[in-house]
Amino acid sequence: MLQILHFSDVHMGSGFAHGKINPETGINTRLEDFRQTLSACIDRAIAEPVDLVLFGGDAFPDATPPPYVHEAFASQFRRLADAEIPAVLLVGNHDQHTQGAGGASLCIYRTLGVPGIVVGDRLQTHTIQTRNGAVQVVTLPWLTRSNLLTRPETEGLSLGEVNRLLLERLRVALEGEIRQLDPTLPTVLLAHLMVDTARFGAERFLAVGKGFTVPLEFLTRPCFDYVALGHVHCHQVLSHNPPVVYPGSIERVDFSEAKETKGYVFVNLAKGKTHFEFCPLSVRAFHTLEVDLSTLQTDPQPRLMTTIHQQDIQDAVVRLVYHLRPQQVDQIDGVALHQALAIAHTYTIQPNLVSQLSRPRLPELGTGVGIHPLEALQAYIDNREDLDDISTDILTAAQQLIAETDPAHITISPKDLTEIPIAEVYETQLRLL
Numbered sequence: 001m002l003q004i005l006h007f008s009d010v011h012m013g014s015g016f017a018h019g020k021i022n023p024e025t026g027i028n029t030r031l032e033d034f035r036q037t038l039s040a041c042i043d044r045a046i047a048e049p050v051d052l053v054l055f056g057g058d059a060f061p062d063a064t065p066p067p068y069v070h071e072a073f074a075s076q077f078r079r080l081a082d083a084e085i086p087a088v089l090l091v092g093n094h095d096q097h098t099q100g101a102g103g104a105s106l107c108i109y110r111t112l113g114v115p116g117i118v119v120g121d122r123l124q125t126h127t128i129q130t131r132n133g134a135v136q137v138v139t140l141p142w143l144t145r146s147n148l149l150t151r152p153e154t155e156g157l158s159l160g161e162v163n164r165l166l167l168e169r170l171r172v173a174l175e176g177e178i179r180q181l182d183p184t185l186p187t188v189l190l191a192h193l194m195v196d197t198a199r200f201g202a203e204r205f206l207a208v209g210k211g212f213t214v215p216l217e218f219l220t221r222p223c224f225d226y227v228a229l230g231h232v233h234c235h236q237v238l239s240h241n242p243p244v245v246y247p248g249s250i251e252r253v254d255f256s257e258a259k260e261t262k263g264y265v266f267v268n269l270a271k272g273k274t275h276f277e278f279c280p281l282s283v284r285a286f287h288t289l290e291v292d293l294s295t296l297q298t299d300p301q302p303r304l305m306t307t308i309h310q311q312d313i314q315d316a317v318v319r320l321v322y323h324l325r326p327q328q329v330d331q332i333d334g335v336a337l338h339q340a341l342a343i344a345h346t347y348t349i350q351p352n353l354v355s356q357l358s359r360p361r362l363p364e365l366g367t368g369v370g371i372h373p374l375e376a377l378q379a380y381i382d383n384r385e386d387l388d389d390i391s392t393d394i395l396t397a398a399q400q401l402i403a404e405t406d407p408a409h410i411t412i413s414p415k416d417l418t419e420i421p422i423a424e425v426y427e428t429q430l431r432l433l
């Protein structure tokens with residue numbers, strides 16, 4: 001049996017806006033947080049000691065981090081090399097440089113020949129000797145179309161067609177790797193990708209209609225005893241046989257990850273009977289304190305202070321969002337807010353003036369199970385006297401547009417109309433992944 005420590009998505013050097021300069025070191029406190037959390041992972045690896053460390057990709061926000069950020073990452077892997085624990089560093093999308101092969105930020109480890117460190121920047125099988133025997137690690141870095149396709153092959157194709165072609169190539173290439181595996185050795189697939197069944201925070205499918213995703217059945221092959229993933233920041237287990245696991249990011253990169261537990265995965269690898277355990281890391285808390293004061297007829301300040309005191313914000317990254325009417329602005333005691341928030345690690349205050357002109361949602365749009373776009377438009381026009389003159393033209397034009405589209409795709413459900421804030425989170429997360 002082999003012991004493996006698997007973590008991913010370190011993103012060292014990101015989220016500086018949520019930190020402050022440490023006056024003693026001159027370094028942003030969020031870099032110190034990330035370094036400390038990565039160090040906690042490496043501590044565990046050395047304390048055991050494990051036989052192998054797997055890093056699932058996305059070391060930095062981009063492929064050209066400043067030297068001190070590079071150094072913060074490298075100094076932790078140096079500890080593994082000193083302890084003679086082999087490690088595989090997989091290349092994620094944030095690690096790739098646009099300028100050709102070998103451009104990934106992590107390739108420097110191979111160039112320097114750091115003992116025991118393997119860089120996974122292509123689909124390849126590495127047989128690694130550990131103190132408890134050999135293990136095969138198939139590395140599958142973030143795929144772009146240039147990895148498996150040539151320009152003439154993709155010319156004139158839609159994005160969907162390119163993705164289908166890319167998947168077909170991946171299927172063949174992966175099959176080629178699988179066929180030459182030694183069936184007597186324990187085997188891990190280490191991949192940085194979006195699986196079609198991956199979810200995050202708001203329990204929505206991440207993958208729907210968003211770029212290149214890989215079907216889960218590509219990964220759940222009996223030849224793999226464990227599938228170590230990277231890319232999605234929210235820890236999740238996609239399959240148990242074999243285990244297919246996203247450990248998630250090790251630190252909160254921004255507020256969209258406020259509610260997620262961060263950690264790494266400890267794996268006991270054995271042919272056909274792998275066990276794993278998610279191990280939470282103690283990381284800095286993020287809290288959004290939000291209150292609507294605009295409906296209050298009394299002094300809004302006590303409600304605002306109660307909102308702050310309800311949450312344990314000591315040493316947390318905090319954002320206070322309050323909604324108020326323009327007439328209430330003078331009733332807010334800004335000095336008291338700053339005093340109450342001072343125990344936070346960092347904080348931002350976002351007052352949000354509620355416009356007197358904004359209309360409440362039309363009740364007609366909030367009821368029923370699915371509403372036809374024409375009905376929705378009719379309800380809108382009925383509530384806009386200024387559109388009376390052109391209402392017939394609008395409806396006629398809408399009917400023509402709808403006639404040109406497949407009606408199955410354009411029914412608006414009340415759910416869609418209420419999910420705008422989640423959609424914002426969704427966009428934020430996709431940008432980070």
Ligand SMILES: [Mn+2]
Pocket residue numbers: 057058092093094192230231232432433
């Ligand atoms: Mn990624």
